[in-house]
Amino acid sequence: GFSLFTATWVSVLSAFAAWVFVMILGPNRMFRDTIVERAHIYLTTLLPERINGFLRVTIGESAMASAERVGTSLFGRRNPIFQIFGIVLYLLGVGVFFIEAAPMIPNRYVGSWQ
Numbered sequence: 001g002f003s004l005f006t007a008t009w010v011s012v013l014s015a016f017a018a019w020v021f022v023m024i025l026g027p028n029r030m031f032r033d034t035i036v037e038r039a040h041i042y043l044t045t046l047l048p049e050r051i052n053g054f055l056r057v058t059i060g061e062s063a064m065a066s067a068e069r070v071g072t073s074l075f076g077r078r079n080p081i082f083q084i085f086g087i088v089l090y091l092l093g094v095g096v097f098f099i100e101a102a103p104m105i106p107n108r109y110v111g112s113w114q
Contacts, residue, residue: 055067
């Protein structure tokens, strides 16, 4: 049977697949006036507005104004820091592969031609 671990992972992956489906296909004409379009509107418009309103009430207007300025400076325009960070992550991944995995090729499961 299913263990709790398996059920949890199936639930998480199903929820992620549903989220991706709604985010990609929600604006499509085929889903006009359906639950998919309503879920897309909720996730992209209503939920962010509600979170914004909740944060304005809890942390205050001045803190929200500061957070919006920081968000705009980080995500609202081109930012070379994120590009450099992405390249560093990529190079670290390639480096880990060559240090950890490449010496194990060829082996019983992977031929030298791969």
